[in-house]
Amino acid sequence: MKINQNSIIIALFSVFCLGCGGQKQETEASTAKKENVEATDQVSLSDAQLKNAGIVVGSPETKSMYKTLNVNGVIDVPPENIYSVSVPMGGYISRMNLIPGMLVKKGSVLASVEDQQYIQLQQDYLTAKNRLKFSEADYVRQKMLNQTKATSDKIFQQTESEFNNQKVLVSALAEKLRLIGLNPARLNESNISKTIHIYAPISGYLSKVNVNTGKYVNATDVLFELINPGALHVSLTVFEQDAASLKIGQKIVCTTSSNPDKKYNATIHLITPNIENDRTTSVHCDLENFDQNLLPGTFLNAAIQLNGAEVQAVPDDAIVKWENQYYVFEEKAKGQFKMIGVETGASLNGFTAIKPKSTLQNIVVKNAYAVLMKLKNSGDEG
Known part of the structure; x- marks a missing residue:
């Protein structure tokens, strides 16, 4: 069957025109959609x-941004910065006015204690000091006599021994006086006292007050506990799988639950080389800034900066x-x-x-x- 060539050309032209029309419609739709999207993204x-x-x-x-590891921890105090205050010799608390949390300065009086043994110690020291003067004079006299052979060597040696023993006794009693806070150089028969004072060994916060006025305390009793505020550090608990990514010197940003907007900075200074039974380890950090709101035991949220870019x-x-x-x-x-x-x-x-x-x-x-x-x-x- 013979096909008309003109018919084929007309048919192909029609198909081409239809295709062009469809493509034009698609292009126009795509352009309108793009313009519509751009319009909704601009203002x-x-x-x-x-x-x-x-x-x-x-x-x-x-x-310089860091990937952070979020962990929990608490404010802690190293044992060497917690001071337990006791009285060297027992007695009755005669005066004190302290409340836990108070800030005290080094050398301030924490309490006054009374007892008759303080009187006895001062009496013993003054008596021994007077005997030392007599022993010294006798020693000098016997030494001169012995040099002229007016007295035997035995008598001189006994005198010398008594003199030396008396010096030891006076020195020992003087140290006991210093131990209870009395200055032996200022002690005389007119200022013997039944009272001694307990002084603050450091400037810090009172964390514990274990006594009250009128209570009898022994030398083994802990009367007060002081914390050096400059020694606060952060103790963090880190899981085993995260411990390997930590190293000394990494920076930490800490916040408290009570004031999450206040940020405290710290630096890792010790990583405990041991994994506990709960699969965690302790990380100790030095605080760079702190205030009186941070007390030992305060719970912290901490972000450890692992790496920077x-x-x-x-x-x-x-x-x-x-x-x-x-x-x-x-x-x-x-x-x-x-x-x-x-x-x-x-x-x-x-x-x-x-x-x-x-x-x-x-x-x-x-x-x-x-x-x-x-x-x-x-x-x-x-």
Whole structure:
């Protein structure tokens, strides 16, 4: 069967025209969709709106950001910085006015104690001191007589021995007086006292007061407990799988549950080389800043900075979240902003690392959510 050549040409031309028409319609639809998407990602604000919303424009910054490990811990005091205060010789508490938590200065009187044995000790010292003067004079006299052979060597040796023994006794009694806080050089027969004072060995906080006025205390009793406030440190509990990523010198940012906005800085100085039965280890850190609100036993939340890298970062207030995606607003012209999608990274000290798809210049760094609300409200109105 013979096919008309003209008919074939006409048919092919018709198909081509139909294809071109469909492609044109698809291109027009795609362009309209793109323009519609771009329109929903852009917003314009007047000068008055910018001022009222407190919009601030700035540039992303290069920051050293860290991956952090979040752990828990407590404020602790090393044993060498906890001072237990006792009285060297027992007695009755005659005066004290202390409350746990008080700050006391080194050398201040914590309490006064009375007992008759203090009187006896002062009497023994003064008596021994007077006998020493007699023994010394007798020793000098016997030494001169012995040199002229007017007295035997035996008598001189006995006198010398008694003199030396009396010197030992006076020295020992003087040390006992110093032990209870009395100065033997100032002691005489007219100022013998039944009272001694207990002084603060350091400047610090009273963590425990175990006595009251009128109570009898023994030399073995702990009357007070003082804590050196400059020796507070952080004791963190870290799980076994995280311990390998820690090292001495790493920085830590701590907060308390009662005041999470207040940040305390610390540095790791000791990692316990042992895993406990609960599969954890203890990490001890030096506090760099602290105040009177930090007391031993205070619970802490801590973020350990593991590793650092130079990244592009923006203030936290520059990032908005919409439909589970993160965005920033780039200023295209005065008062004109476009919403740009970004990937967020680590956050530190009010900044968050971002990974934009293109280079960002000027962005909204403060009150970005105000721009988002304007954008979405404008879209709803359209």
